[in-house]
Amino acid sequence: xxxxxxxRPEEILLPVRPWFIVLTLLVGLVANTLPMSGMxxxxxxxxxxxxxxxxxxQEPRLIGVGVAWCLGLMMDVVDxxxxxxxxxxxxxxxxxAGYFRRRVLRFPLWQQAAQVAVLLLLSSGLVLVVRIAGxxxxxxxxxxxxxxxxxxxxxxxxxxxxxxxRPQRSPSER
Amino acid sequence: xxHLPVEPPPFFHRGPSPLTRLAVFALLSLALLFTDTRxxxxxxxxxxxxxxxxxxxxxVQMPGxxxxxxxxxxxxxxxxxxDNAALQAQLLSQAPLVQGYPAVEKENARxxxxxxxxxxxxxxxxxxxxxxxxxxxxxxxxxxxxxxxAGVQAGRAVIxxxxxxxxxxxxxxxxxxxxxxxxxxxxxxxxxxRSGVRTVMYGAGAARPPELRYLSPSVEIEPGDxxxxxxxxxxxxxxxAVAQVVSVERETGLSFAHVTCKALAxxxxxxxxxxxxxxxxxxxxxxxxxDPAAPRKGRGRRKG
Numbered sequence: 001x002x003x004x005x006x007x008r009p010e011e012i013l014l015p016v017r018p019w020f021i022v023l024t025l026l027v028g029l030v031a032n033t034l035p036m037s038g039m040x041x042x043x044x045x046x047x048x049x050x051x052x053x054x055x056x057x058q059e060p061r062l063i064g065v066g067v068a069w070c071l072g073l074m075m076d077v078v079d080x081x082x083x084x085x086x087x088x089x090x091x092x093x094x095x096x097a098g099y100f101r102r103r104v105l106r107f108p109l110w111q112q113a114a115q116v117a118v119l120l121l122l123s124s125g126l127v128l129v130v131r132i133a134g135x136x137x138x139x140x141x142x143x144x145x146x147x148x149x150x151x152x153x154x155x156x157x158x159x160x161x162x163x164x165x166r167p168q169r170s171p172s173e174r
Numbered sequence: 175x176x177h178l179p180v181e182p183p184p185f186f187h188r189g190p191s192p193l194t195r196l197a198v199f200a201l202l203s204l205a206l207l208f209t210d211t212r213x214x215x216x217x218x219x220x221x222x223x224x225x226x227x228x229x230x231x232x233x234v235q236m237p238g239x240x241x242x243x244x245x246x247x248x249x250x251x252x253x254x255x256x257d258n259a260a261l262q263a264q265l266l267s268q269a270p271l272v273q274g275y276p277a278v279e280k281e282n283a284r285x286x287x288x289x290x291x292x293x294x295x296x297x298x299x300x301x302x303x304x305x306x307x308x309x310x311x312x313x314x315x316x317x318x319x320x321x322x323x324a325g326v327q328a329g330r331a332v333i334x335x336x337x338x339x340x341x342x343x344x345x346x347x348x349x350x351x352x353x354x355x356x357x358x359x360x361x362x363x364x365x366x367x368r369s370g371v372r373t374v375m376y377g378a379g380a381a382r383p384p385e386l387r388y389l390s391p392s393v394e395i396e397p398g399d400x401x402x403x404x405x406x407x408x409x410x411x412x413x414x415a416v417a418q419v420v421s422v423e424r425e426t427g428l429s430f431a432h433v434t435c436k437a438l439a440x441x442x443x444x445x446x447x448x449x450x451x452x453x454x455x456x457x458x459x460x461x462x463x464x465d466p467a468a469p470r471k472g473r474g475r476r477k478g
Contacts, residue, residue: 032309033231034238041307065192069199077223078231081310083216084206091203095196130204131312134211137358137379139311 013165016059024051024161025071033078042142045150046120048075049093050157053116056097057104058161068094088130089123096122109155117151217344224346235305298451300324302332304444305349314357314380316340318447321348329409331450337415337438338362338403339447352447355416355437356384364401364416369394372404375417375435384417386433391424393431401435411450 028048052071055063072087079086096119097104104115124147132138190198210216300320308315320326322345330342332352340360344351355362360377364386371393377384389395399419405412417435424431 030230030234033227033234034306041309044309065195065199069203072203074223074227077220078227079309081308081313082207083210083220084203085310087206088200088203091196091199095192098192130207134207136312138381139379140381143311 012167013162014167016062016165018062020164021055021059021062025055028052029071029074029078032075042140042145043149045146045153049090049120049123050116050150050153051161052090053093053097053119054157054161056094057101060098060101063094064098065091065094082131082134085127085131089127092126093119093123109158112158113151113154116154117148120147120150220344221346228346228348231305300326300449300451302326302350302447302449304447308351311380314340314354314360314377315343316352316354317349318352318449319349320449321346321350323347326350326449331410331414332447333414333450334439334444334447336440336444337417338410339439339444341409342449350449355439356380362410362416363404363407365404366395366419367400367402368396369399371395372406375401383420383434383436386419386435387430389431389433391426391428391431395419395422395431395433397421 025048028051031047048071052063052068056068068090069087072090073083075086076083100115100119104112107115121144124144128143302318302320305317305319308317326342326345328342328345332339332342338355340352340354340357342350343353353360354377355375356377358377358379362375363372364375365372373386373389375384375386397419400415401417401419403410403412403414403416415438417437420434420436422431422433
């Protein structure tokens with residue numbers, strides 16, 4: 001079995017450990033606070049949104065709209081944005097993930113990435129509408145780039161986060 | 175062998191439907207958005223959260239800092255020599271100005287004394303390093319590594335080696351938030367250095383250049399003019415370079431000229447900035463006019 005391939009839909013994964021979910025979400029939050037400016041800042045995806053999306057799709061019983069909303073509030077503090085901006089985006093993202101999860105998992109990874117791109121663009125578009133309605137100036141046209149790089153990273157995120165859950169095959173099965 | 179869970183965990187067993195949950199949380203977010211933009215009630219929550227998150231942020235920034243340090247260690251002797259030569263040349267070119275300055279300063283003080291003008295307060299300053307820029311694409315903010323512990327207060331002007339960067343807007347114990355002059359509706363009182371015309375420069379967000387509003391079409395201003403702070407707001411000391419005029423459109427049909435400018439300071443790329451101390455000596459607000467009729471009438475009408 002090649003190491004860096006995602007699980008097929010029919011493959012049964014080991015149960016996830018809750019501390020691993022917490023740890024990865026924390027890593028996502030920390031990755032979002034990386035100091036960046038210029039080009040890197042434009043390209044930077046929302047890591048926390050990606051990790052959150054993954055767990056919303058894989059473990060909808062543990063991670064849902066409520067957890068996403070709380071994480072969004074934390075992100076608002078870290079970014080010093082207006083309170084509720086990330087919270088709204090993540091809540092919508094979590095709901096979208098819950099809605100689409102059964103369908104998304106049926107597709108190969110790169111097609112999943114396309115659907116993830118739509119979800120990310122939707123949630124950032126909603127934030128755009130709300131903020132502009134609140135009197136914010138229109139951002140640069142590069143506003144959507146982060147969502148697209150996020151979608152490109154989706155296969156990598158999936159494979160990495162799935163890694164501890166892949167069952168260890170016995171040598172005879174190989 | 176592990177057993178698969180037979181029944182769902184009781185936590186989410188009989189919760190409200192996802193759509194209900196989304197509606198509740200979306201409404202909560204909208205309420206928060208509204209309260210925060212309108213009333214700014216939530217500053218204290220933000221403060222507490224920022225203190226909790228601060229050590230984590232510093233730890234995250236350590237590898238980058240270490241990498242940069244190692245990078246400077248390996249910078250070639252050639253680059254260092256070039257840098258050194260450039261700095262020497264710069265120092266030499268500024269020498270006449272610097273050497274003449276004390277004499278001019280003294281003369282200025284004497285003249286001001288003769289004319290009974292307020293003396294200019296010498297400004298003290300704190301050097302600070304830019305930690306990161308805000309990821310919020312709707313605002314123009316940076317974070318610097320000096321906060322309350324270093325005596326920084328909200329409202330201080332921030333400059334770099336070229337010009338005004340912005341103004342400190344939030345102070346945390348160990349860092350502070352600087353709103354850039356290009357942020358939407360951030361106003362800097364400026365004057366045109368060449369002609370002395372006083373006006374106010376308004377930022378317009380990341381996507382558009384800052385502009386000068388409400389200037390009559392006949393005003394003496396040309397593309398290329400330097401805008402310096404006029405110092406009349408008590409926030410920015412007078413005479414700091416702010417921006418350069420890029421375009422001036424005078425259309426006969428409009429009552430105001432449309433003037434756009436370009437901020438001089440390395441808004442997006444300066445790594446070190448200077449937080450200026452208080453300019454002090456702001457005269458007290460004038461007393462309420464003794465005749466109560468005139469101003470109150472207007473206020474009352476607006477309320478009603």
